[in-house]
Amino acid sequence: MEMINIKIDNKELKVAPGTTILDAAKSVGINIPTLCYLHLHDFNITNKPAGCRVCVVEVQGRRNLAPACATDCYEGMVVNTHNIRVLNSRKTVLELILSDHPTDCLVCSKSGSCELQSMAQDMGIRQIEYQGEQSHYKEDTSPAIIRDVDKCIMCRRCEMMCNEVQTVGVLSAVNRGFMSVVAPAFEMNLDHSVCTYCGQCVAVCPTGALTEVDHTNQVIRALADPSKTVIVQTAPAVRVALGEEFGMEPGTSVTGKMVSALKNLGFDFVFDTDFAADLTIMEEGTELLDRITRHLKGDTSVKLPILTSCCPGWVNFFEHQFPEMNDIPSTARSPQQMFGAIAKTYFAEKLGIKRENLVVVSIMPCLAKKYECQREEFSTNGNPDVDFAVSTRELAHLIKQANIDFNILPDQDFDRPMGESTGAAVIFGTTGGVIEAAARTAYEIFTGKTLEKVDFSQLRGMEWIREATVDFDGTPIRIGIAHGLGNARKLLQDIKDGKSQYHAIEIMAAREDV
Amino acid sequence: MANIKISEQKVLQIEAICKEFNNEKGELINVLHRTQSLLGYLPAEVQEIISKNLNCSVAHVYGVVTFYSFFTMIPKGEFPISVCMGTACYVRGAEKVLDEFKRILNVPVGQTTPDGKFSLSCLRCVGACGLAPVVLVGEKVYGRVSPDGVKDIIKEYRQG
Numbered sequence A: 001m002e003m004i005n006i007k008i009d010n011k012e013l014k015v016a017p018g019t020t021i022l023d024a025a026k027s028v029g030i031n032i033p034t035l036c037y038l039h040l041h042d043f044n045i046t047n048k049p050a051g052c053r054v055c056v057v058e059v060q061g062r063r064n065l066a067p068a069c070a071t072d073c074y075e076g077m078v079v080n081t082h083n084i085r086v087l088n089s090r091k092t093v094l095e096l097i098l099s100d101h102p103t104d105c106l107v108c109s110k111s112g113s114c115e116l117q118s119m120a121q122d123m124g125i126r127q128i129e130y131q132g133e134q135s136h137y138k139e140d141t142s143p144a145i146i147r148d149v150d151k152c153i154m155c156r157r158c159e160m161m162c163n164e165v166q167t168v169g170v171l172s173a174v175n176r177g178f179m180s181v182v183a184p185a186f187e188m189n190l191d192h193s194v195c196t197y198c199g200q201c202v203a204v205c206p207t208g209a210l211t212e213v214d215h216t217n218q219v220i221r222a223l224a225d226p227s228k229t230v231i232v233q234t235a236p237a238v239r240v241a242l243g244e245e246f247g248m249e250p251g252t253s254v255t256g257k258m259v260s261a262l263k264n265l266g267f268d269f270v271f272d273t274d275f276a277a278d279l280t281i282m283e284e285g286t287e288l289l290d291r292i293t294r295h296l297k298g299d300t301s302v303k304l305p306i307l308t309s310c311c312p313g314w315v316n317f318f319e320h321q322f323p324e325m326n327d328i329p330s331t332a333r334s335p336q337q338m339f340g341a342i343a344k345t346y347f348a349e350k351l352g353i354k355r356e357n358l359v360v361v362s363i364m365p366c367l368a369k370k371y372e373c374q375r376e377e378f379s380t381n382g383n384p385d386v387d388f389a390v391s392t393r394e395l396a397h398l399i400k401q402a403n404i405d406f407n408i409l410p411d412q413d414f415d416r417p418m419g420e421s422t423g424a425a426v427i428f429g430t431t432g433g434v435i436e437a438a439a440r441t442a443y444e445i446f447t448g449k450t451l452e453k454v455d456f457s458q459l460r461g462m463e464w465i466r467e468a469t470v471d472f473d474g475t476p477i478r479i480g481i482a483h484g485l486g487n488a489r490k491l492l493q494d495i496k497d498g499k500s501q502y503h504a505i506e507i508m509a510a511r512e513d514v
Numbered sequence B: 001m002a003n004i005k006i007s008e009q010k011v012l013q014i015e016a017i018c019k020e021f022n023n024e025k026g027e028l029i030n031v032l033h034r035t036q037s038l039l040g041y042l043p044a045e046v047q048e049i050i051s052k053n054l055n056c057s058v059a060h061v062y063g064v065v066t067f068y069s070f071f072t073m074i075p076k077g078e079f080p081i082s083v084c085m086g087t088a089c090y091v092r093g094a095e096k097v098l099d100e101f102k103r104i105l106n107v108p109v110g111q112t113t114p115d116g117k118f119s120l121s122c123l124r125c126v127g128a129c130g131l132a133p134v135v136l137v138g139e140k141v142y143g144r145v146s147p148d149g150v151k152d153i154i155k156e157y158r159q160g
Ligand code: SF4
Pocket: A145, A161, A162, A166, A168, A169, A170, A171, A194, A195, A196, A197, A198, A199, A200, A201, A202
């Protein structure tokens, strides 16, 4: 390919045509600040509305400054990313953004991980020069997500996420000028919209405009109430993510310390969700086997592929967008809800207490779990099976508030009065996920043998789905895993058009890297 | 808004408009334009019909409707009042005239009185600067309107 020669901050380099100044600069170690720009590698989708203008640079021979994120390089281009003119403009741009932003940092839940805040720090902003009217908008609290639009900087990342990646189409820029906001249709609240609570918009929001609902106070209150027995379940991903909150290397597993911390916090029993995941897998495995056997016997009423339903974001998506296909998903409860149901019946009985006096908390990596546990069908006489779902971050806050020095805690084991995990669930939450475990279960019941290894691979042109074939004594059973709701939509369309080759598919609403 | 149910026939007409534009997402503005001239306004359910036919999200349709001031979700009154806010009218006191309309009718700009009689909107220069400030009621033009004259204009239509 013909390369172009350019010069950035006196460094000469060659780039491919179509490269933006931003990417060219990055390749030689020059990091131009950005706010609205966002590139998602997994989906090859880029958000560049060129709206915030903090990335401006000077291009020799051009009258105005250019947004680096949205300007392509050309032969002989000479760029300066940090001369006085650029620095002043960049600062002005940021100050103008800040002039219509609450200065709530001390009490903002995004504080410490807010991109706007750290940019203001990096640029040494000590006062906001421009004072004027600020825009105000109603706050919107849903079961899992809080929208505080006063903190929105209109970067529109959330809109791109919801529309292009997830294809849910809840969010759009609405109104005009000073009144413009990102909102659902007719400016209804999220819980009236078709929002799935997949949480992807929250994950990409650079500010505190979109945050997750916090349940730590309710948990503290339950723990302080002597009439309540409080038990907790932790999802597999938490034991790895928690260490990071206390400054450990990413990937460090802190299971033993986590159990200690939960006991110190006052939880009466600390369980591993794996135990419930086993049950989900057993149920899904048998369901899969049942559908496959009937299918092989020529029963045409059988719906295949079977879709696993452990991810509430995905279940929600499905219900809103493909209501006519609701006989396809597995009927098994997710591990969180499986656990809750057993805890509030079998376990409460075993302890000899009423279900109202047993509080079930779950620690989950996914924000949609907060919504899942509030669904009608998961409660009895108004008492939910799972009372509160809190995130890894919220757990870290609880631990810090209780003055616990996490790093020197001794290791402790999970409680096991509800039975041992069979081990099937260990695969849960890892590569092959629930579907692999369910396929294994089905295989073992069907053939009476143990399945050695399931190899997942990607097909060319179908990078968004990983698939594997398991040989059920001569019958090839194809299973697949897809991430992201946009991909789920493609898959469901294929199934609807009778083009799907799969017997079982697992879908997760979230991307793998957020 | 949710309780307005538009007729089956209107739904078919809206669908026909979408079809005329090949159900193309990119033609949204044209579709909205034509639909508004058919109905006079674009209520929520109409936006939903259009979103389905053009296969784009309702949020997006709503975003476009709220971006362009030409589009409205509120039915125009029997007597639509427009106050010119062009430069000539503005400097000759159009804002005071507008304020008087707002006060007497008790509605903000862009809204319709509860009895459905009057709606209030602003316009850019209507090309009658010599008569500034200018007010239109339907097709009828009123020139050199003073705040004091506002109640007389309204009276004309209240009685009728
Ligand atoms: S949670 Fe998911 S579906 Fe809901 S608004 Fe955010 S991205 Fe869209």
